[in-house]
Amino acid sequence: xxxxxxxxxxxxxxxxxxVVYYANYLRFIERARSEWVRELGIDQVAMKEVHGLVFVVRxxxxxxxxxxxxxxxLVVETIPKEIGRAKFxxxxxxxxxxxxxxxxxxxxxxxxxxxxxxxxxxxxxxxLSQDAG
Numbered sequence: 001x002x003x004x005x006x007x008x009x010x011x012x013x014x015x016x017x018x019v020v021y022y023a024n025y026l027r028f029i030e031r032a033r034s035e036w037v038r039e040l041g042i043d044q045v046a047m048k049e050v051h052g053l054v055f056v057v058r059x060x061x062x063x064x065x066x067x068x069x070x071x072x073x074l075v076v077e078t079i080p081k082e083i084g085r086a087k088f089x090x091x092x093x094x095x096x097x098x099x100x101x102x103x104x105x106x107x108x109x110x111x112x113x114x115x116x117x118x119x120x121x122x123x124x125x126x127x128l129s130q131d132a133g
């Protein structure tokens with residue numbers, strides 16, 4: 001399954017030429033991942049308070065394919081690809097209509113309060129796994 005979220009491009013998201021500033025695509029996909037996790041019923045605040053664990057981006061491989069522009073209505077699609085014991089991988093695509101503007105593969109790791117890799121708790125792994133495939 002995949003998750004979709006709409007994002008409007010505002011003036012603050014663009015550079016001098018009216019094109020989406022490259023780093024803002026990372027902000028867009030971060031927001032979409034946060035909403036996907038929330039919709040799966042994963043409470044990241046509780047995960048930190050109860051388990052002492054947080055999600056962190058470990059790796060991003062990104063391709064900028066075409067420019068987004070001021071006032072575009074974009075859709076960010078998040079596609080779960082792999083769920084491991086201490087990390088998971090998602091593919092993310094930003095589109096304007098059918099046109100692909102940006103693609104990324106993002107690896108998310110789980111860290112303990114001490115900053116060490118940790119296993120994904122069973123109930124969170126189950127929630128992530130139900131959406132994979």
